[in-house]
Amino acid sequence: MSNEMSMRRVTAINNGTVIDHIPAGCAITVLKMLGIDGGRATPVTLAMNVPSAKMGHKDIVKIEDREVSQSDLDKLALVAPEASVAIIRAYSVAEKLQVNIGQEVTNVAACTYTNCVSHGPREPLPHRLIVHGLDPLQLRCHYCGREQEMGAIVDNLL
Amino acid sequence: MTSLITMDDLSNEDILSILDDAERLLPVARGEAFLPLLQGKLLGNLFFEPSTRTRMSFETAMKRLGGDVINLGDVSSSSVVKGETLYDTIRMVDGYVDIIAMRHPRQGAAQYASDSADVPILNGGDGAGHHPTQTMLDLFTIRQAHGTIEGLNVALIGDLRFGRTVHSLSHALVRFGCSLSLVSPESLGMPNEIIDDLKAHGADITISDELSSAIPNADVIYMTRIQKERFPDEDEYTRVAGVFTMEAADLAPAKGDMIVMHPLPRVDEIKPDVDTTKHARYFEQAFNGVVTRMALICKLLGITIPESLTTNAGGEA
Numbered sequence: 043m044s045n046e047m048s049m050r051r052v053t054a055i056n057n058g059t060v061i062d063h064i065p066a067g068c069a070i071t072v073l074k075m076l077g078i079d080g081g082r083a084t085p086v087t088l089a090m091n092v093p094s095a096k097m098g099h100k101d102i103v104k105i106e107d108r109e110v111s112q113s114d115l116d117k118l119a120l121v122a123p124e125a126s127v128a129i130i131r132a133y134s135v136a137e138k139l140q141v142n143i144g145q146e147v148t149n150v151a152a153c154t155y156t157n158c159v160s161h162g163p164r165e166p167l168p169h170r171l172i173v174h175g176l177d178p179l180q181l182r183c184h185y186c187g188r189e190q191e192m193g194a195i196v197d198n199l200l
Numbered sequence: 201m202t203s204l205i206t207m208d209d210l211s212n213e214d215i216l217s218i219l220d221d222a223e224r225l226l227p228v229a230r231g232e233a234f235l236p237l238l239q240g241k242l243l244g245n246l247f248f249e250p251s252t253r254t255r256m257s258f259e260t261a262m263k264r265l266g267g268d269v270i271n272l273g274d275v276s277s278s279s280v281v282k283g284e285t286l287y288d289t290i291r292m293v294d295g296y297v298d299i300i301a302m303r304h305p306r307q308g309a310a311q312y313a314s315d316s317a318d319v320p321i322l323n324g325g326d327g328a329g330h331h332p333t334q335t336m337l338d339l340f341t342i343r344q345a346h347g348t349i350e351g352l353n354v355a356l357i358g359d360l361r362f363g364r365t366v367h368s369l370s371h372a373l374v375r376f377g378c379s380l381s382l383v384s385p386e387s388l389g390m391p392n393e394i395i396d397d398l399k400a401h402g403a404d405i406t407i408s409d410e411l412s413s414a415i416p417n418a419d420v421i422y423m424t425r426i427q428k429e430r431f432p433d434e435d436e437y438t439r440v441a442g443v444f445t446m447e448a449a450d451l452a453p454a455k456g457d458m459i460v461m462h463p464l465p466r467v468d469e470i471k472p473d474v475d476t477t478k479h480a481r482y483f484e485q486a487f488n489g490v491v492t493r494m495a496l497i498c499k500l501l502g503i504t505i506p507e508s509l510t511t512n513a514g515g516e517a
Binding site for chain 2: 162
């Protein structure tokens with residue numbers, strides 16, 4: 043199935059953001075990361091387990107009337123490091139953004155190890171997770187060195 | 201090296217050179233020679249959780265070399281109980297001293313302190329994380345007994361999950377080509393990220409839950425205490441407490457030059473009858489904490505240890 047056909051599975055949007063190439067099954071986590079829940083007034087469209095030449099299967103999210111920010115992209119990198127993001131204005135792609143996790147994720151999520159020093163109340167230094175591997179994504183805390191539980195990290199977003 | 205947080209802060213060459221320095225300092229640690237290399241230097245001993253050997257050996261190391269020490273003292277009488285952050289405590293002590301030795305119940309505290317301070321930090325144990333200065337005295341003890349730390353068979357036994365001494369020691373040993381036998385109850389196995397790191401170094405590792413199987417081939421048996429204070433609940437601790445106990449008779453199949461080590465304190469992992477066997481090395485090991493910490497403090501402060509020392513009796517050490 044072509045990329046165009048898979049995109050047509052979901053309605054085109056007038057203004058907002060399209061997030062493509064989300065790992066299959068992670069679309070709901072992406073919405074949670076972006077703080078989008080059922081209380082929203084404008085439409086959100088999800089396509090899950092769509093066939094993809096690049097990924098085998100993937101998820102797609104379209105969010106009406108919201109343009110994602112750089113801090114949103116930083117969060118997205120934790121579950122969808124390969125995602126491609128398009129900002130849509132008047133039904134056209136106005137901007138293409140790439141999620142780039144880099145070597146470190148700073149002040150995006152707290153360490154998943156509960157006894158890490160970074161959980162100390164009012165400690166001022168930044169939360170730092172170091173990228174240790176990309177496929178699959180592996181992160182370790184800069185301070186305690188613990189490998190992060192990727193299933194739990196969404197609950198530790200700052 | 202600006203601080204010693206994990207063994208990754210030391211190259212193999214650094215390790216061997218520090219062990220050589222420590223060797224030369226033995227007469228000073230025994231009080232047979234006086235060498236005021238650290239005169240005018242002050243160490244801040246920040247122990248946020250209990251310690252006997254580590255804290256005292258840092259203090260002894262400084263004083264034997266003519267330096268001095270200030271202590272945080274009992275945490276309950278410090279500003280920590282008023283809610284002071286670790287960051288503020290470190291920034292404040294950073295202004296008082298030339299170097300800091302610290303122990304903290306939270307993992308990662310030493311790295312956090314190092315990121316907060318200008319003076320060097322020596323990690324004296326951070327939660328269930330690392331304890332690199334213990335590793336240096338362990339390596340010194342192993343080299344003293346076997347003449348090398350390369351290519352030995354080392355059995356690490358007990359609480360490998362929460363035991364920070366074995367986390368640091370295993371990293372160092374595999375870098376010197378040692379084979380590791382990891383013996384623990386399943387629930388207290390070595391953390392996955394450490395196993396991954398050891399394998400990345402090409403380590404030869406066997407994993408078992410039987411103490412007896414590790415004894416015949418071992419050059420070193422490193423016993424550890426089950427870290428009761430780090431268990432989330434008492435029941436979980438009770439299930440594994442006392443699971444490995446070694447007595448003198450267990451050592452019958454051991455090699456003649458095999459040594460038994462323990463970072464101490466022990467509870468019931470090693471029975472007192474082992475103390476008098478030729479294998480027991482844990483008290484010498486504790487003494488070696490003084491020389492290795494002397495050498496580490498000098499290294500971090502950029503102070504060179506002379507090639508030969510003069511003893512109090514006037515002769516060369």
